[in-house]
Amino acid sequence: MATLIDGKAIARALSQTTAQAVAGMVAQGRGAPGLAVVLVGNDPASEVYVGRKISQCAKVGIHSIEHRLPADTAQADLLALIAALNADPGVHGILVQLPLPAQIDAGKVLDAIDPAKDVDGFHPVNVGRLSTGTGGLVPCTPLGCMMLLDTVIDNYRGLDAVVIGKSNIVGKPVAMLLLERECTVTVTHIATQGLPDIVRKADIVVAAAGAPELVKGDWIKPGAVVIDVGITRVTQPDGTTRLVGDCAAAEMDHARAVTPVPGGVGPMTIACLLANTVQAAQA
Ligand SMILES: Nc1nc2c(c(=O)[nH]1)N[C@@H](CN(C=O)c1ccc(C(=O)N[C@@H](CCC(=O)O)C(=O)O)cc1)CN2
Numbered sequence: 236m237a238t239l240i241d242g243k244a245i246a247r248a249l250s251q252t253t254a255q256a257v258a259g260m261v262a263q264g265r266g267a268p269g270l271a272v273v274l275v276g277n278d279p280a281s282e283v284y285v286g287r288k289i290s291q292c293a294k295v296g297i298h299s300i301e302h303r304l305p306a307d308t309a310q311a312d313l314l315a316l317i318a319a320l321n322a323d324p325g326v327h328g329i330l331v332q333l334p335l336p337a338q339i340d341a342g343k344v345l346d347a348i349d350p351a352k353d354v355d356g357f358h359p360v361n362v363g364r365l366s367t368g369t370g371g372l373v374p375c376t377p378l379g380c381m382m383l384l385d386t387v388i389d390n391y392r393g394l395d396a397v398v399i400g401k402s403n404i405v406g407k408p409v410a411m412l413l414l415e416r417e418c419t420v421t422v423t424h425i426a427t428q429g430l431p432d433i434v435r436k437a438d439i440v441v442a443a444a445g446a447p448e449l450v451k452g453d454w455i456k457p458g459a460v461v462i463d464v465g466i467t468r469v470t471q472p473d474g475t476t477r478l479v480g481d482c483a484a485a486e487m488d489h490a491r492a493v494t495p496v497p498g499g500v501g502p503m504t505i506a507c508l509l510a511n512t513v514q515a516a517q518a
Pocket residue numbers: 284330331332333334355375376466478496497498499500501502503504505
């Protein structure tokens with residue numbers, strides 16, 4: 236039976252460490268870190284995630300400043316807000332919730348954020364630092380994936396890791412982090428031919444394709460560690476809905492360890508955002 240990696244508990248422990256770091260900064264008279272949270276439009280899932288980010292900030296003592304902009308916000312207005320936040324010494328971290336409405340070029344917005352305040356780690360400077368192994372702010376979900384892996388793997392050297400998904404938010408950065416640990420990394424995606432056989436060789440599988448239950452039990456090498464990043468809400472035959480990951484959870488029993496959905500990678504994303512905000516404030 237596979238061990239379930241409890242993302243909620245690990246995220247809670249990380250947030251306790253973050254709260255201690257914040258308390259230390261306040262005790263030294265440096266003040267609490269400030270995180271600007273920018274939400275454009277009213278995508279229901281984004282509303283939920285932003286609400287959680289703000290409430291988690293309050294729990295660890297980070298000062299959050301919320302900026303809610305209408306769905307028809309012009310790109311120039313969003314860029315003007317980013318410029319003001321870059322210049323504000325009370326703002327140590329800037330988070331622009333994704334996805335952005337279609338009239339806004341997300342790349343231009345992310346490029347406009349001061350790399351030192353880029354707590355999502357999406358700015359090209361931080362992407363470059365990650366790919367050269369030279370520090371910087373690391374994207375929250377990939378960082379969370381590594382922290383979950385660290386609870387079950389001591390030595391990554393020479394392990395075969397297969398990443399499914401090539402997004403800038405998860406697939407590419409998690410591949411860089413695994414490479415840094417000296418895994419042999421294969422990045423695959425939805426168009427990869429022979430995906431099941433590639434996954435069958437993996438000691439570590441990171442499934443981040445956004446394709447519900449894509450990864451079947453017989454793709455998993457016995458003893459592999461499986462990190463499921465996918466979260467899709469599916470409607471069941473009786474009309475109720477449930478969240479499913481990219482892996483067929485009921486078929487993962489011969490893995491060594493797996494992350495559940497929900498309760499695996501998701502909670503780590505927010506806990507890592509808080510940790511990154513402290514890192515940005517301390518830098
Ligand atoms: N600017 C960013 N935008 C987005 C990011 C990001 O890291 N930065 N990631 C995702 C959304 N996201 C955070 O923003 C996020 C997704 C999921 C969870 C989470 O805790 N999921 C729960 C289940 C959620 C539910 O009940 O619906 C879980 O997996 O247990 C947190 C954050 C896209 N946008």
